[in-house]
Amino acid sequence: MSEDKKVRNEFKNLIYTQLSNKYNKCLYPKSDCTKDCINAHSIQNSQILDQLASNNHLVMAVPRLNLDTMPQIEFKKVGRNKATTFTGLCSEHDSQLFRPIDVNKFDTSNEEQKFLIAYRSVIRELHTRIKVAIDLQTTYHKLVEAGKCDPNNGDKPMWEATMAIANGYDLYKYKNLYDNIYNSNSFTEVKHDYICIKKSCPLAVSSLFNPINSSDQNNRPDPKFIVLNVFPHNKNTIVLLSYLSNHQKELRAYANEIINASGEYQLYLLSKTILRYCENFVISPEHFESFSSQKIDDLKKFYWETAKRIDYDDNNENLMLF
Ligand SMILES: [Zn+2]
Structure with missing residues (x-):
């Protein structure tokens, strides 16, 4: 093995080890x-x-890391206790925080329940962003140590690592607002649009996204997020869009297209929103097995193209997830 290849393999091992480390906090x-x-x-x-x-398995979109090419996305069966879990809460605090939604049936008129559903998405997202920031920083430092990056030059790995910290910090500030609402029991500070679609739901989503085009924002204002939860309940599909009350007016403009649509088209718009903005979602394996290989290819393509360029679009009935 050439010296160059050996160094490269060592480096690959370091990255894979780092990515498999858990951020436990x-x-x-x-x-x-x-x-x-x-x-x-x-x-x-x-x-x-x-x-x-x-x-005990669910289907998830899982990135397949390949250091020789761009990362790919795969839809894979994942064990239920791994799918959508995160190491961001201890056992005591996980059950203390979420008991009201874990032991009670979902009640659309219960403000505490709706808040907690959104809060859980926010906590998971912060945990994910911190982990990404740690991974990219660690990787960047290894690149500098190996002489592959010059810390005096603002190269791509340096900017990616820096942006990951900025993205984590945005969410840290946002979670603090949710923490204050939780600590003061002022649950109605989070507003929701609730949609009940009379169709069985083959998937579940717990995610959040900032739909506001970054070029419309100046000076990194406090980011505004739509928290999106989709889940089955009583043979219906429940869609819960949540916003901090002072963000609702601005974010509503982005949610209105889904809110005002109906029937299959509403589910199609929702599918595209999930594929464009969310990675934390699961699909029932039984439902996924009914997808043709062409449909799966189209889903992967849309998921991946929108990850690279958020305004990428494709009008294709194969993007229907329901
Ligand atoms: Zn704890």
Whole structure:
């Protein structure tokens, strides 16, 4: 093996080891908790995942890392206790925070429940962004040590690592607002658009996204997010769009197209929104197995193209997830 290839392989191993390391930190809002974290479910386990899983597995979009090419995306069966879980809460605080939505049935008129569903998405997203920031920083430092990057030059790896910290910080500030609402029980500070579609739901989503085109924003204003949860309930599809009350007016403009649509077209728009903005979603394996290979290819292409360029579009009935 040439020396160059050996160094490259060592480096690959370092990156893969780093990516498999867990970021283990309880993000409980009332105290600085140092207890070990569990694999906390970001999508409710006993009521929602239970309905979707087959043999304790669910289908997820999983990035396939290949250091020689661009990363690819695959739809893969993932074990229920791995799918959509994150190591961002200890056992005690996970059950304390989310007991009201874990033991009770979903009630659309209950403001605490709707807040907690959105809060769980926010906590998971912060955990994910911190992990990405740590991974990119660590990788960047290894590149500098190996002489592949010059820290005096603003190259791509340096900017990517820096932007990951900025993205994590945005979410950190945003989660603080949710923490304050939780700590003061002022749940109505988060507003929701609730849609109940009379059709069985083959998937679940717990995610958030900022739909505002970054070129419309100047001076990095506080980011505004739509928190999106989709899940089955009583043989219906529930869509919950959540916003901080002072963001609702601006974000509503982006959600209105989905809110005002109906029937299959509403589900089609929702499917494209999920594929464009979300990575934390699961599909029932039974439903996924009904997809043709052409449909799966079209889904992967749209998911991947929108990851590279958020305004990429394709009008294709194969993008229907429901
Ligand atoms: Zn804790």
